[in-house]
Amino acid sequence: MPISTIGNFPRVLSGSRCSMSAVVWSLVGFLLMLQLYSLVSHKNAVTGDIQLRMNRHPLFQELEQMEDENIQIPPPRGKQSPHASKRRPKRTTTLIDEFLDEKSQLRHVFFPDMKTAIDPIKDAGNDNYHYHPGRIWLDTKGNPIQAHGGCMLYDERSSTYYWYGEYKDGPTYHAHKKGAARVDVIGVGCYSSKDLWTWKNEGIVLAAEETNETHDLHKSNVLERPKVVYNEKKGKYVMWMHIDDTNYTKAAVGIAISDYPTGPFEYLRSQRPHGYESRDMTIFKDDDGVAYLIYSSEENSELHIGPLTEDYLDVKPDMRRILVGLHREAPALFKYQGTYYMITSGCTGWAPNEALAHATESIMGPWETMGNPCFGGNKMFRLTTFFAQSTFVIPLPGIPGSYIFMADRWNPAELRDSRYVWLPLIIGGRADRPLEFNFGFPLWPRVSIYWHRKWRFPLSWRESK
Numbered sequence: 063m064p065i066s067t068i069g070n071f072p073r074v075l076s077g078s079r080c081s082m083s084a085v086v087w088s089l090v091g092f093l094l095m096l097q098l099y100s101l102v103s104h105k106n107a108v109t110g111d112i113q114l115r116m117n118r119h120p121l122f123q124e125l126e127q128m129e130d131e132n133i134q135i136p137p138p139r140g141k142q143s144p145h146a147s148k149r150r151p152k153r154t155t156t157l158i159d160e161f162l163d164e165k166s167q168l169r170h171v172f173f174p175d176m177k178t179a180i181d182p183i184k185d186a187g188n189d190n191y192h193y194h195p196g197r198i199w200l201d202t203k204g205n206p207i208q209a210h211g212g213c214m215l216y217d218e219r220s221s222t223y224y225w226y227g228e229y230k231d232g233p234t235y236h237a238h239k240k241g242a243a244r245v246d247v248i249g250v251g252c253y254s255s256k257d258l259w260t261w262k263n264e265g266i267v268l269a270a271e272e273t274n275e276t277h278d279l280h281k282s283n284v285l286e287r288p289k290v291v292y293n294e295k296k297g298k299y300v301m302w303m304h305i306d307d308t309n310y311t312k313a314a315v316g317i318a319i320s321d322y323p324t325g326p327f328e329y330l331r332s333q334r335p336h337g338y339e340s341r342d343m344t345i346f347k348d349d350d351g352v353a354y355l356i357y358s359s360e361e362n363s364e365l366h367i368g369p370l371t372e373d374y375l376d377v378k379p380d381m382r383r384i385l386v387g388l389h390r391e392a393p394a395l396f397k398y399q400g401t402y403y404m405i406t407s408g409c410t411g412w413a414p415n416e417a418l419a420h421a422t423e424s425i426m427g428p429w430e431t432m433g434n435p436c437f438g439g440n441k442m443f444r445l446t447t448f449f450a451q452s453t454f455v456i457p458l459p460g461i462p463g464s465y466i467f468m469a470d471r472w473n474p475a476e477l478r479d480s481r482y483v484w485l486p487l488i489i490g491g492r493a494d495r496p497l498e499f500n501f502g503f504p505l506w507p508r509v510s511i512y513w514h515r516k517w518r519f520p521l522s523w524r525e526s527k
Contacts, residue, residue: 125486128438129513135160136167157442158413161449164475172196172449173473173481179206182260191259192518195448195483196471201253201263206231208251210470210480211287213344213454215299217323224323225253226290226301227453229266234477237282237308242411243474244308246270246281250288250301252324258456258466258519267325268301268318278305278316278332285316287392287453289345290323291353293374299323300374302345302355305332313339315357317375336381338366342391344454345370346425349397354425358391362409365390367426384427390418396455398463398489401506405435405452405467412474414446419509435487438513448513450483458519463489467511487511 135155160166179198180189199207212227229251234243249266268288271277279285284306292299298319305316314334318327334340335355343357353370355377368381385406392407402425408415419435422428436444443449450469458464467487473480490507 125512125514125517126488126510127512129515131439131443131513133157133168133171133440157449158446161446162413162474172471173479174198191257192516193259193484193514194516195450195485195514196481198479199261199482201261203263205263206479207253207261207263207482208478209253209482210477211453212468213289214456214468215290215292215323217292220323221256222323223255223258224264224290225255225261226250226267226288228286228288230478230480232478234475241308242310243477244284245477247279247283247285248281249279250285250303250327254324264324267320268327268329278314279329283307283312284310287343289343289454291345291347291374292323293353294351296373297321298373299327301327302343304341304343304357306341310341313341315340315343315355319375330375333376335377336366336368336379340366342393344393344395346395348425354395356393356395356404358393358409362391363387363389365393365406380426382426384429385420385431388418388431392452394452394455394468396457396465403455403489403506403509404429405455405509405511407447407451412472414449414451414471416445417447417452417511421506421509432509435509435511436513437510443513448483448485448511450481455487465489485511485514486517 135157157168160168161172163169174197176198178194179200180192180194181200181204183200183202183204201207207225208229208231209225209227210230212225215224215226216222217224227250229248230245232245232248234245236243247270249270250268252264252267253261254264255261268279270281270285271279272281274280275282284304286304286306288301288303290299290301298321301318301320303316303318305314306312312332314332316329316332318329320327335357338359339361340357340359341362343355345353345355347353353374354367355370356365356367358364359366364386365384366381367384369378370376371378389409390406391409394405396403400423402422404420406418406420416434417436419432420429421432422430434444436447438444439448447469448471450471452467452469454468456466456468458466465487467485469483469485471481471483488510490510
């Protein structure tokens with residue numbers, strides 16, 4: 063029998079409208095429920111975090127107190143240095159200008175002289191085991207520590223910390239008129255400690271090449287940001303670093319290997335990971351033993367991340383682009399309760415800039431930007447990462463959610479006199495802003511780096527080491 067469709071058409075159309083409306087409202091309801099779940103979970107996470115903080119050692123409450131800095135810019139006097147004048151058209155002088163001016167009347171604020179140096183051998187009483195960000199830090203022989211842009215390795219076999227970094231104890235100069243300030247490559251320095259305060263110089267564990275001008279480690283080239291990880295399966299210590307030429311056009315990573323944490327390291331080769339240029343970089347070793355390379359690429363406009371091979375001597379093909387278009391460098395990764403965190407810096411050469419904290423549930427991304435993690439000092443201190451740049455984050459065993467933020471306060475006028483800014487980094491508190499790629503606030507808490515002119519660890523942690 064023929065079926066008449068004309069008379070049923072309005073009812074069919076009406077049914078379609080109802081179905082579409084039901085789908086839309088179902089979707090709205092789902093999103094509202096998701097938002098509500100996010101807010102409730104966020105509130106529970108914050109409540110749990112507050113309870114955790116209340117149960118902490120009283121000293122942590124002290125570390126979480128913000129210290130203010132009230133620095134008055136002095137009136138100009140005489141002729142200014144070339145470094146400052148290049149940045150200084152006729153405008154109001156800022157603290158960054160004073161920081162970059164080696165003739166500034168505030169020089170002692172950013173770079174205190176040797177009289178205030180941290181000397182673990184001589185210091186006693188109230189200064190014992192205290193950190194003073196920005197002061198000269200002496201090793202056990204009384205010499206300034208040379209471990210810039212470095213990393214920390216805790217060797218479980220010897221219960222010892224090893225601090226690796228660029229050994230810059232040479233004259234600062236410019237290779238050409240428009241070139242950046244530099245020091246000839248000397249090598250990678252290594253220092254050992256049981257308490258993260260008293261450091262013994264273990265010497266240069268990867269030395270520069272003096273005669274072969276074609277070698278990656280020739281003194282005329284660039285060696286920056288060395289990072290060392292231990293490979294349990296192979297029983298080897300593996301070092302990755304940024305390798306470049308004077309003009310920063312090589313943009314590669316270098317790889318070295320050693321049987322011992324104190325070297326000597328054997329240099330193997332350089333390469334462009336995944337076929338891309340690589341400048342500022344770091345290595346992160348996860349709980350399952352998989353190590354990852356994270357590096358700035360594409361003219362520093364984005365970061366790339368990918369796992370290393372089982373022997374840590376190469377990258378696997380898998381790679382993800384993260385923080386695309388944000389122009390970030392100096393990555394420093396760490397992990398807390400299954401969440402990966404990263405601190406990055408902007409790209410302004412030797413001049414300090416604002417740090418950003420990022421987080422993700424999967425190390426390969428996507429990564430969310432959480433905001434500026436710096437607290438205390440003053441507005442300019444926070445916008446310049448306390449006049450320093452991130453290099454590494456040290457987890458403190460036995461103190462959940464607490465870390466040391468390692469940063470370098472670069473001195474472009476005299477790079478060997480660059481300083482170390484170590485500050486407490488604590489996971490806790492409400493997130494700073496909503497997620498970019500999801501609805502609501504993140505389930506992970508805020509990352510906070512607190513400014514202190516002087517601070518120390520809990521006594522119980524030192525006694526347990």
